[in-house]
Amino acid sequence: MKGYFFIVLTLLIATVSCEKEVVVKLAEGEITGKLNYKLTDDTGKGLSGLKVYIYNPGSKQDPNSPIDSAITSSVGEVNFTDLLPNNYQLRTDSINLNNNDYSVDEYVQITAGIERKKTTKVTDFSGTLIIRLLSYETRTPIQDQGVVAFPVNKIHVTSDNIADVVKSSTLKGLTDKNGYVSLKVPANQIFDFIVHHKIYGNYGWGFGSYQVAKGKTLNITLYSSFL
Template sequence: MKPKLVFLLLLSVVIISCKKTTIVDVAPSNSGKLIYKLTDDAGKGLPGVAISLFAYEGVYSDYQILLDKQVTDVNGQIDFGDLNPDKYLIRADSVKVNDLTYVVHEYVEVSVAATTRREVKATDFSAQLTITVRSYNDEKPMKSVGVMVVPTNKIYNEYTTASNSKIADYKGVTNSSGLIKIKIPCYKQYKIYLYDLVTNSGYRIHDVFDFFLEKDEKANSIMRISP
């Protein structure tokens, strides 16, 4: 009887030792997700736009670390997947809407164990520039002056009314007070070209500026001209 009892005890030990136990350490996620969508004015997604994701190095830092770069899908959307909870810089340099090129540049916060969904209109990345044109000789307001806002990165050797007309982001005319208000894409470098509507000749501008405006910025400038 004793040998049989010993055998049964040994058998039970062998069976128990053959069972495999897996211990799973279930911990809460320390990452978050970012889904970013670009649209036009009507809310329709903009496909095929290259968007870069940078680590946040501070607003005034000239050094940015590129983490990811993707192209928006047919719905104008990108899923950047799992990210550490932090602030990130989103940038897209060539977003085409209504024949204008916009620069998207903004900071987005990603939180722990959460999905951040950000949907923006490309045209929201605009600024307002108000220009007053006056005569260099007597300071009188100059009405009916042709105005073009030209991206400096598109200007090459030729700088004429005809050449600038092909590349300008904006074309307009000053009112009776010599004033014009312009809404233009922001985060771009611009030159202002002024010309005579009758002769198409460019005016000599005595107050020469390059403009670089941030999102929602409103700037005012006085420009004095002579033939």
């Protein structure tokens, strides 16, 4: 086998998400690495026209300023080259999917002589809110009531628009016999809740402000007195 060069491909598939990484060995003697980064939707389709920023937290310059940025191509990819070995931070502007806003913020390790190809599903940047709805008077579970999470920095709920907010939201569910409902929401955003009767309305909101980190679960208890 002497005299031949080999390209070693290592495929790493995460077991808890749709993130995928491929590592390609470059020519011998390279002192920098490369990054091919792809953003996809729930179906795996690449998302075009998104701005991706790359940061070097160990830079002597302002670590809060990106060292480079790029717009994703028609297949959702950007490429960064001539990267010295380091753990780089990747961030995006707000990305709207399924009527919800997501923000990508993650780290990628770059190694000299290696091209890293990483695919990330945007909606993986979510957390889970496990909400329990109890009666304010009796502290017993309330079953079959609607619970809607809405981002307080984006939506201002009033008596005039609350029905439309409930109708258009994808972050909603009905409580079970124990008063529980689980909602998967974009990570690191502040949410409040609307509680409503599934048939008659009787809307209520203003239960407080809650947020959850990527991949984490937050348990919340809400009390209602009007259902």
